[in-house]
Amino acid sequence: MSADVSDLSLVRRVQSGDKGAFDALVRKYQHKLVKLVMRYVRNPAEAEDIAQEAFIKAYRALPQFRGDSAFYTWLYRIAINTAKNAVVSRDRSPIEYNIDRNDATEESYDMQGRMKDSETPEGLVLTDEIRSTVNAAIESLPEDLKTAIVLRELDGLSYEEIAAAMDCPVGTVRSRIFRAREAIDRRLREVFEGGLGRTEDLG
């Protein structure tokens, strides 16, 4: 399986004039990009603004994208440059954060970011609820499904590598990851459709 083939399929559609395909790319990478930009700015809302600018720049530059590198690699460079320029233009020094998930300072950093965040308290609650729902759903998964989805999402292994690690066919890995996602997604949909009063689109 050639890497990045699904992104390139979407990129091709964008290049042929389909803006909806770019929306799919944004939805896929928005969290990654915001996390990346937050190495340079503290405030999540500011990071989102910079990520938005990076996505728009990427859209405008997409006709020149030839597919020589992976789409996310290309997007990553645009986002880094946009973030650096934003920091420089605001006369700040770039702040390199170690956002290793095991870092003990992450929680305080996260809280500091939240304090400066301009979003509503309801939005923060919803984010927390999404997190707790997903984590609870993962904990309730059968062990083989949990292992498959964690190896994929946390360790970034390919299906082939997961198949080797779990000693099962690639087709089984695909099925396990899909079933894990479906189980989590079922719970997640309830959060959004279950009457929290916040029907804000996840995308």
Next chain:
Amino acid sequence: MNEELDSQLSAMFDDELPAAECELMARRLSRDEDLKSRWSRYAAIGATIRSEGGVRLNTTLAARVNAALTAEPTTVTEPMHASVEPHRSRQRVFASRWWAPVGGVAVAASVAAAAILWVRFESPAQDGQIQAARAGASSGPVAVATNTPDSYVVPKTLPRRSIVPSTQLANYVVAHSEFSSPVSRRNLLSALMANESGTAGAQTGSDEPTEDVNDDAKSPQ
């Protein structure tokens, strides 16, 4: 919702869907809001598992980007078939390897044709100058031809014929006959014979080859 379709969506999210299926799924995904919402939730699930601190999972970023791009002109460029479909890529490379030398030959032929045309346009004036230099100041008609490069009227007296004796020229033509075509050789010989016998055969349109032969004949001497 079709389970197979969702399974394909999950595999596509992980870049594990075959290219051909990706094409179809990308088309559906770009138009189907339910699929897009599911796709977004897959991204949120991944972000949660990776504990991406500070990232808002209920972000409206995609909606904001989408709104901002509404005013943007639609970009249409040459599709990148090569990257998505490797076998087609190889075919294109193979084709380009064939076409590259052919294209080079075509360019070379065009340049050569342009050079020939340029020489043909330039030659009347150059011939006139050469003839003037050869004939010297004593040759009146040649001087007139030099001043009128657009005219192809051949002067009545051809001074160069007196430079190379016809017998010598005929010997040269015969000696080099293996390098010339039979038709042109026959024409040259008949022209020489006609010239030798005092007829005006050389003035009936066969001057250019005769002139060329004269020039060629001079160089070995």
